[in-house]
Amino acid sequence: MYPARFEYYRANTLQEAIHLLQQHSGAKLLAGGHSLIPIMKLRLAQPPVLIDIGRISELSGVMKTDGRLRIGSLTTHAMLAASEAVKKHCPILAEAAGQIADPAVRNKGTIGGNLAHADPGSDLPAVTLALDGVIHITGRDGDRQVNASDFFLDLLTTDLKPEEVLTAVELPALEERTGSCYLKFEHPASGYAVCGAAAIVALGGDESCERAGLCFNGVTATPYRASAVTEALAGQNLEDATIDQAVTEHLSIDDPMGDTYASGPYRVELAKVYSKRALKTARDRARS
Ligand SMILES: Cc1cc2nc3c(=O)[nH]c(=O)nc-3n(C[C@H](O)[C@H](O)[C@H](O)COP(=O)(O)OP(=O)(O)OC[C@H]3O[C@@H](n4cnc5c(N)ncnc54)[C@H](O)[C@@H]3O)c2cc1C
Known part of the structure; x- marks a missing residue:
């Protein structure tokens, strides 16, 4: 199917994107287009205006400062999977991004689009939550930050306002003796998570568990x-x-959640199996 008619604007800067959002009621931002365009083709979304932010270079890339990684919202899944900084300081994010769909999706899809779209089967929301990430947002009234725990409100619904841009995600650099693991049982056609488990384990000096994190995609x-x-x-x-x-x-x-592919109780059983595996792998990585 073809999308309904829409106007197209390209923003070259963040400020231009915010200005265009204010000018055009009902406008949608276009990043990698790999969630928005499919739902437009299905006519599940018919935004009158698209504002393409895909070439705003200030929104792309990974920076490490003061024990934290700041990841620009336009950083693609392929960039996350290949980034030396992400692999070293936040390996679970590289591991999850590398499991998203196929190279075509990974080369266009962005972390900002993935979080903003908030598909329950997406991989990066649970990883961001497990890491206690912070979402950076800019709008007409300036910048604000939202904890990942307050960002995802409902199915395909986040704390983002219509005229705001998700600009970056801030994640802690994992410390020594901290292991992490992302595993998923994926839908065979799309690769989306039927159940994804993100586990973090930090060990103390005596090998006991100092802190652990465990979050799921796809189940709720x-x-x-x-x-x-x-x-x-x-x-x-x-x-x-x-x-x-x-x-x-x-x-x-x-x-x-349940659908024709996997019932709710089945997803819960998957969560039990995948959480045990993910926690054990995270533990082994923390020990090594
Ligand atoms: C065949 C296929 C398989 C896929 N499999 C998986 C999978 O296994 N795992 C997975 O996690 N994902 C999967 N995806 C989704 C993919 O990761 C998307 O690219 C991603 O979810 C959305 O990112 P995007 O940059 O393409 O966003 P877009 O499609 O451009 O935008 C999505 C939504 O987010 C909004 N948005 C985008 N960027 C911003 C921003 N910076 N600020 C505010 N709002 C913004 C848009 O307005 C839109 O509403 C798949 C997609 C396809 C087509």
């Missing part, structure tokens, strides 16, 4: 943080049996 409308599991792991020696027990006893997900 917004990325799901399994706090009860990670609370049960804190201070424990992370033997396989300890991880298995914490997941079995403490992972309970209310209101999972």
Whole structure:
């Protein structure tokens, strides 16, 4: 199908994009176009105006400062997967980005578009949440920052206002003796996560779990943080049996999504299996 008619503008700077958003009510930003154009072709979205931000160079790239990575919103999945800084300081993000779909999608799709679109099957929202990322947003009234835990509000719905631009994502550089892992059970046609598990494990000097993070994509409308599991792991020696027990006893997900491909209860079962595997791999990486 062809999209409905729309006007097209290209913004060359962030300020120009914000100005165009103010001028055109109902306008949508176009980044990599790999979520927006498909839904326009299906006529699920019919924005009257597209504002192409894809060539604003100030919004692209990875910078490390003061123990944190600042990732411009236009950084593509392929750039994340290949970035030495991301692989060294935030390897779970490179691991997840490298699993997105195929090279065509990875070369065009952007981290900002992925988070702003907030598809429950996307890979990067759960990773950003597990890392306690901070989303940087600019609009008419200036800049603001939102914690990932407050950013994803509902299915395909975020805290972004219509006239705002997601400019960057800030993530902590993982420290020594911290391991991470992203695993997913993917839909065989699209590659989207039926269930994705993002796990972080930080070990103390005595090998016990100092801190852990565990979040899922694909199971609920917004990325799901399994706090009860990670609370049960804190201070424990992370033997396989300890991880298995914490997941079995403490992972309970209310209101999972279901569709013709995978029912809600099936997705919850996947979450149990993938969280055990992801936590064990993160632990092994923290030890090595
Ligand atoms: C065949 C196929 C398979 C895919 N498989 C996967 C997969 O396995 N895992 C996965 O995670 N994703 C997958 N995707 C989605 C892909 O990652 C998208 O590229 C991504 O979700 C959206 O990024 P984009 O840059 O293409 O955004 P666009 O499509 O350009 O925009 C998406 C939405 O975000 C808004 N937006 C974009 N950038 C900004 C910004 N900076 N500020 C505010 N709003 C913004 C747009 O207005 C639009 O509403 C797949 C896509 C396709 C076509």
